[in-house]
Amino acid sequence: MKENKIPFKLKENIELTITGLGSSGEGVGKVSGFTFFVPGALPGERIQAQVTLLKKSYGQARLLKLLVPSPDRVKPPCPVYAQCGGCQLQHLSYPAQLALKRQTVVDAMERIGHFTKLSVQETLGAEDPWHYRNKMQVPAAQGRNHTLAIGCYAQGTHRVIDVKDCLIQQQANNRIVQVVRSWMEKYRIPALEEDARRGIVRHIMGRVGVQTGEVMAVLVTNEPQVPHLKDLTALLRQEIPGFTTLVQNLNTRHTNVIMGPKNKVIWGPGVIHDRLGKFTFTISPHSFFQVNTLQAEKLYETALQYAALTGKEKVIDAYCGTGTITLFLAQKAKRALGIEIVEPAIRDARQNARDNQVSNVDFLCGDAAKEMPELVRQGSRPDVVVLDPPRAGCEQRVLEAIAKVRPQRVVYVSCNPASLARDAAILRDKGFVVRKVQPVDMFPHTSHVETVCLLTLR
Numbered sequence: 419m420k421e422n423k424i425p426f427k428l429k430e431n432i433e434l435t436i437t438g439l440g441s442s443g444e445g446v447g448k449v450s451g452f453t454f455f456v457p458g459a460l461p462g463e464r465i466q467a468q469v470t471l472l473k474k475s476y477g478q479a480r481l482l483k484l485l486v487p488s489p490d491r492v493k494p495p496c497p498v499y500a501q502c503g504g505c506q507l508q509h510l511s512y513p514a515q516l517a518l519k520r521q522t523v524v525d526a527m528e529r530i531g532h533f534t535k536l537s538v539q540e541t542l543g544a545e546d547p548w549h550y551r552n553k554m555q556v557p558a559a560q561g562r563n564h565t566l567a568i569g570c571y572a573q574g575t576h577r578v579i580d581v582k583d584c585l586i587q588q589q590a591n592n593r594i595v596q597v598v599r600s601w602m603e604k605y606r607i608p609a610l611e612e613d614a615r616r617g618i619v620r621h622i623m624g625r626v627g628v629q630t631g632e633v634m635a636v637l638v639t640n641e642p643q644v645p646h647l648k649d650l651t652a653l654l655r656q657e658i659p660g661f662t663t664l665v666q667n668l669n670t671r672h673t674n675v676i677m678g679p680k681n682k683v684i685w686g687p688g689v690i691h692d693r694l695g696k697f698t699f700t701i702s703p704h705s706f707f708q709v710n711t712l713q714a715e716k717l718y719e720t721a722l723q724y725a726a727l728t729g730k731e732k733v734i735d736a737y738c739g740t741g742t743i744t745l746f747l748a749q750k751a752k753r754a755l756g757i758e759i760v761e762p763a764i765r766d767a768r769q770n771a772r773d774n775q776v777s778n779v780d781f782l783c784g785d786a787a788k789e790m791p792e793l794v795r796q797g798s799r800p801d802v803v804v805l806d807p808p809r810a811g812c813e814q815r816v817l818e819a820i821a822k823v824r825p826q827r828v829v830y831v832s833c834n835p836a837s838l839a840r841d842a843a844i845l846r847d848k849g850f851v852v853r854k855v856q857p858v859d860m861f862p863h864t865s866h867v868e869t870v871c872l873l874t875l876r
């Protein structure tokens with residue numbers, strides 16, 4: 419048998435040039451044809467690294483020394499950047515992040531979809547790439563020496579480290595953590611001791627209506643009885659402009675799922691509102707809502723523009739979530755149908771349509787892979803299909819159904835360039851042409867990129 423020998427040893431020092439970034443923002447480069455992933459290294463850099471992991475076809479290495487640093491390298495402003503792992507690109511300047519995200523899309527379309535000479539637009543970036551997240555969920559833990567830590571898990575562990583000011587959270591969310599922390603210290607309210615399953619506060623959650631200024635705090639607790647909640651309400655109201663509501667969520671299970679099923683409203687209406695375009699959405703502790711309100715508007719506006727609706731079209735919005743894109747489409751379509759597999763999301767979608775007095779929409783709860791072929795079988799002939807699937811992309815049956823009905827336009831909204839490239843290539847083989855590709859930066863300082871792609875019939 420031929421031996422497949424890896425020409426490196428663990429702990430060996432290597433020297434390499436980084437040529438790209440991996441899906442988690444780590445630098446990628448080759449030594450003698452063998453691929454290494456190096457966290458913290460940037461494209462264009464010449465580095466020294468130590469081998470930490472060896473697999474058959476790739477390895478991992480720890481950055482030891484920058485021999486030639488990238489001109490786009492910056493000092494990450496967050497003091498816990500290296501431990502937290504929530505951001506992956508803070509060490510790259512924002513303009514370079516945008517260029518890199520565009521290149522990620524270009525590379526995937528070329529490598530996986532075999533698209534050449536595609537014109538991919540510049541990434542639509544955020545005006546302010548900091549303090550954008552409208553939703554926060556942070557763990558609280560009581561350490562062995564009874565010190566309180568609230569912030570994030572140290573990468574790859576269940577140890578909570580303190581984060582005083584998260585640079586990508588809305589400031590109101592950071593203020594919630596500060597207020598809850600001082601309340602816990604003042605009244606000696608214990609956080610969870612994970613091993614002993616003792617304590618009260620497990621997680622602190624914050625949600626902000628970016629366009630309305632409304633703020634919600636949710637205390638996820640391990641016990642139903644929590645003392646001094648009146649004082650906490652008073653403190654939150656005093657310290658946080660726009661503070662709207664405090665909710666307690668009970669989660670007594672030994673699980674990684676953050677919230678339990680039950681909410682108890684401590685003060686206020688138990689919900690907040692935010693706006694996308696001209697629509698207002700009600701957000702409860704459990705509701706799904708895009709975490710970057712301002713960039714979500716850009717994403718949806720791009721999808722709407724690509725749909726090029728005139729008022730006569732029938733539109734299907736597959737994978738519609740709580741129906742936000744469906745409502746955007748309904749503004750300019752004759753009728754829009756949203757399809758979504760999660761029942762509570764469909765309930766929210768129907769409520770969102772009622773609240774916004776949109777009557778030309780319908781919602782169907784089901785698996786797009788079953789519902790799309792069934793709709794085709796029943797004679798449905800949409801003029802435009804919008805797809806916004808999870809990271810894995812569309813099931814083959816969805817793409818086949820689209821090929822059968824031959825809509826004039828397919829607008830594909832994707833959070834994963836690799837599955838977009840694969841699915842766009844399948845649609846190309848079924849007679850569609852990729853016309854436009856627009857990356858949108860929904861999550862600055864992370865390695866994620868969202869893309870809107872327009873395909874039309876050949």
Ligand SMILES: C[S@@+](CC[C@H](N)C(=O)[O-])C[C@H]1O[C@@H](n2cnc3c(N)ncnc32)[C@H](O)[C@@H]1O
Nearest residue numbers: 737738739757758759760784785786806807808
């Ligand atoms: C990327 S999200 C898009 C949500 C929505 N378009 C938005 O912008 O808020 C993908 C959605 O697809 C839903 N989903 C996942 N698999 C599905 C399936 N097989 N059929 C229908 N919906 C599905 C998920 O529950 C989720 O709401």
